[in-house]
Amino acid sequence: WVQQSHRADKSAPGFGPLWTWASSPCAGWSKKARADRYAGPFDISTATPALVIANSHDPATPIKGARALAHDWAGARLLKLDTWGHGSLASSDCVDDAYAAYLLRGELPPVGTVCEPSHKLFK
Numbered sequence: 001w002v003q004q005s006h007r008a009d010k011s012a013p014g015f016g017p018l019w020t021w022a023s024s025p026c027a028g029w030s031k032k033a034r035a036d037r038y039a040g041p042f043d044i045s046t047a048t049p050a051l052v053i054a055n056s057h058d059p060a061t062p063i064k065g066a067r068a069l070a071h072d073w074a075g076a077r078l079l080k081l082d083t084w085g086h087g088s089l090a091s092s093d094c095v096d097d098a099y100a101a102y103l104l105r106g107e108l109p110p111v112g113t114v115c116e117p118s119h120k121l122f123k
Contacts, residue, residue, distance in 0.1 A: 001020055001021060001023075001024050001027070004020050005017035005020040005021060008020045011062070012059045012060065012062065013059075014059070015059035015060055016059075019060050042072060042073075043072050043073075043074075044073070044074070045073075045074040045075065046073065046074075046075070046076075048106055049073075049074075049075030049076055049077060049108060050069075050070075050073050050075075050076040050077070051076070051077055051079060051098070051099070051102045051108055051109075052066050052069050052070040052073075052076055052077065052078045052079065053066075053078075053079045053081065053088045053089075053095060053098075053099065054066030054067075054078065054079075054080060054081070054088065055080075055081045055082075055083050055084065055085060055086065055087070055088055056080055056081065056082045056083065056084075056114075057083065057084040057085070058084075058085065058086050059086065060086040061086065063080065066078055066080075077108040077109060077111065079095065079098050079109050079113055079115065080113070080114045080115070081094075081095050081114075081115045081116075081117065082114050082115065082116055082117070083116075083117040083121065084121060091117050091118065091119075092115045092116065092117050092118050093118045094113075094115030094116065094118075095115045098113070098115070
């Protein structure tokens with residue numbers, strides 16, 4: 001964890017070590033893989049295209065990971081929320097509406113959709 005936290009600090013300064021050390025309780029887990037875990041392949045087509053939602057400035061899960069995921073999953077769509085912080089739901093009416101449309105009707109937002117937060121970070 002020490003080495004990984006230093007690497008994480010380079011890609012997410014100030015936050016990388018926090019998120020790395022948050023996983024330290026896993027150190028006591030068995031190294032033996034469970035037979036029912038999914039080990040890939042990850043470049044698959046799903047029955048319903050996935051909706052990937054990400055914030056433009058998320059220190060915990062940078063948007064580059066969301067872009068890669070949306071690219072690798074056939075038919076997936078990235079919905080970007082142009083804001084800081086971790087977590088998108090309940091931060092933007094635009095995101096919440098798109099999320100509801102996806103869950104209720106299987107509708108994806110148009111390619112390239114960028115949502116704005118419903119409330120300004122600073123007034």
